[in-house]
Amino acid sequence: ETGVTQTPRHLVMGMTNKKSLKCEQHLGHNAMYWYKQSAKKPLELMFVYNFKEQTENNSVPSRFSPECPNSSHLFLHLHTLQPEDSALYLCASSQDGAGGPYNEQFFGPGTRLTVL
């Protein structure tokens, strides 16, 4: 495996279900991100982990719970979601949490989530 992988690619869940999204990066990066992408809207940053520590939580509802057990893996645990949470959830990684050249973010293919 190379780059950033995400599973599952598609997920349909009811509002009372509990599910988890998984992201894995094989790039040796130290920062990982969760984004929400809705149609015709800007990417919304949800969480940032830098060297396994959460450095950003952009006022995300508690029904989304991230977990970063190590620098290569990132999870997003979902429970009691709402239909408006239906979107593409993208994981990304970068060398570290700083910007600049050679520190661009590499994205996974995303999980298309539908909440019924």
Add this chain to the structure above:
Amino acid sequence: GQNIDQPTEMTATEGAIVQINCTYQTSGFNGLFWYQQHAGEAPTFLSYNVLDGLEEKGRFSSFLSRSKGYSYLLLKELQMKDSASYLCAASDSNYQLIWGAGTKLIIKP
């Protein structure tokens, strides 16, 4: 507040040149990124500018004016495979990326 503006959609002809504009307002500034996203796929990195001026990379070039809060992506010799959304993102004082909604570029033969 922080904001990125870019056109929603543009149409161009195969073989032609197109310029996609982006204006930004951020708290602090640590550079401007352009990404390409084909339908149903992940965004992929195209370019990064932090100093004023033009950066050229093959058929794609990116320009930045920090004083004007303005950037553009220039695509030359357009090919059908360039049909995609182009995302502009500015890095703020905390190195967070503030994203635009993307410009959908349609290439016609």
